[in-house]
Amino acid sequence: MGLESGCCPEPSSPGRHLIYGRVFKGIHDQDGNHYSAGQVREVPWGAIPPVVTAIRVLERIAPDGLLFDGAVHAIPRGRISTGRVVGFEAMRNRIEDFIAWASSLAVDLDRPHEVIPDDPFGALGVARFRRSLAWHIARRPGGLVALAIQYGHMRTAMSAGYAARGRGGIHELLDIETARATADTLTTLHDDLATGSGISGPAARRAIHAAAQAPTFAGSIRTHRQARDLLGNPALAVYDNPHSFLMCVYNRDRALCQRLDITDAPSLDRCQPSCANIARTDRHADELAHHAQTLEQQAAAEAVPGPLADRLTRRADHLRGLADRHNNDRIHSQEPTA
Ligand code: SF4
Structure with a gap:
């Protein structure tokens, strides 16, 4: 909420955008007094493209100072925050307005399957938004690579x-x-x-x-x-x-x-194939075989250049090898354990 306009500059050379925010907790001046302006975090956050786009939109709405400035984001039906940044009520209204806008756009574009359905538990709210974030962090390691990194x-x-x-x-x-x-x-x-x-x-x-x-x-x-x-x-x-x-x-x-x-937790996005902590079930072997088949079909497509097709085929062979090894080595839970 404390991000400011200009917090995500264009990288000087091609590469990932970084977001520079401030930390406020535990920041003191030389006399030991809490420094309410905070200081810029030593380690910036990496930003995936949708986040950069969102910041650019916010910079157009609030070109100077705080991106979530309460006065700039005044919404008729939401109370303006008494502090400097937008309050929870206005944020909740913004989320609800976004859902309504996305659903009406889906209808206008004749894509009714993309209408966001009514939520049986009521308004989304900031607390549930946070819970969704925690759910994704816990369950999507190794999913989309950019998200896994984030x-x-x-x-x-x-x-x-x-x-x-x-x-x-x-x-x-x-x-x-x-x-x-x-x-x-x-x-x-x-x-x-x-x-x-x-x-x-x-x-x-x-x-x-x-x-x-x-x-x-x-x-x-x-x-x-x-x-x-x-x-x-x-x-x-x-x-x-x-x-x-x-x-x-x-x-x-x-x-x-x-x-x-x-x-003390694994880095699932940096998993190493020779690790002694690996186990595979028949479900994983089926997924390996299925993915290998998909890669083989991609490699066989006419438009795919030769070197890329070779790479896809090599990857498919590797995955099939892992599935075969599972089928050779698999044990059952009823077998006596060592
Ligand atoms: S299996 Fe090994 S390398 Fe892979 S995530 Fe677990 S601990 Fe890390």
């Missing part, structure tokens, strides 16, 4: 490890959504194994042990304490990584993705 960055910036204390707001939501995502992964794994799915990979037996505890947690994560109990149990640290077609049964001592990282 979310990974935000998770690192916000969490500083699950052992951090005295957190609130988005941090607790992030823990709860991460714990729910882990519980969902364990439940899916438990159900897959119970219905005869095989599992392979160096972490397969640890995954089987973790899945056996899934019924204890299914649908039970409601409070921050419950979330921390689950996240604090290293035997249950199982993360789905659909982008890499695998499951990460996290053990920090064996992790190859974050040797220099201080956080």
Whole structure:
């Protein structure tokens, strides 16, 4: 909310845009008094293109000073913030206005399937918007690459490890959504194994042990304490990584993705194929084969240049090899464990 016009300059050479914001907490002048103007963050945020576009729009609305200046964003039906930045009520109204505008545009363009349906729980509101953000950060690692980078960055910036204390707001939501995502992964794994799915990979037996505890947690994560109990149990640290077609049964001592990282969570967007924390189920093998087939079809298309087709084919062969290895090595949960 404290971002100012000019916070996201055009990069001097081709590259990613960066956003420069201010920090206010814990900033003191040389006499030890809190410095209310804050100071520019040492580490800027990376910005994906839609964010840059949004900032450019805001800069046209509020060309000087704060992008979310309460006076500039005055909306007839929303109270103007008594502070300098726009208030929650006006923000909620803005979100609702955006939904109405997007839906009417969809109708005008004859795209009724893109109308945003009425929400059975009422207005979206800022609190639920924040919860959605936490949900995405917890569940989309390795999805769209730009988002994975952004979310990974935000998770690192916000969490500083699950052992951090005295957190609130988005941090607790992030823990709860991460714990729910882990519980969902364990439940899916438990159900897959119970219905005869095989599992392979160096972490397969640890995954089987973790899945056996899934019924204890299914649908039970409601409070921050419950979330921390689950996240604090290293035997249950199982993360789905659909982008890499695998499951990460996290053990920090064996992790190859974050040797220099201080956080106690895997960097799923930097997953290494030779890591000892990898497990795959039949579901992952099916997805590998399906993706390989898609790549082969792309490679066979007439318009695809030769070098690109070769690359697609090599990638498809690699994925098929992983699926074949799973089919050769897979074990079942009923087999005696070592
Ligand atoms: S490299 Fe290992 S620890 Fe890191 S995400 Fe991949 S499987 Fe997990």
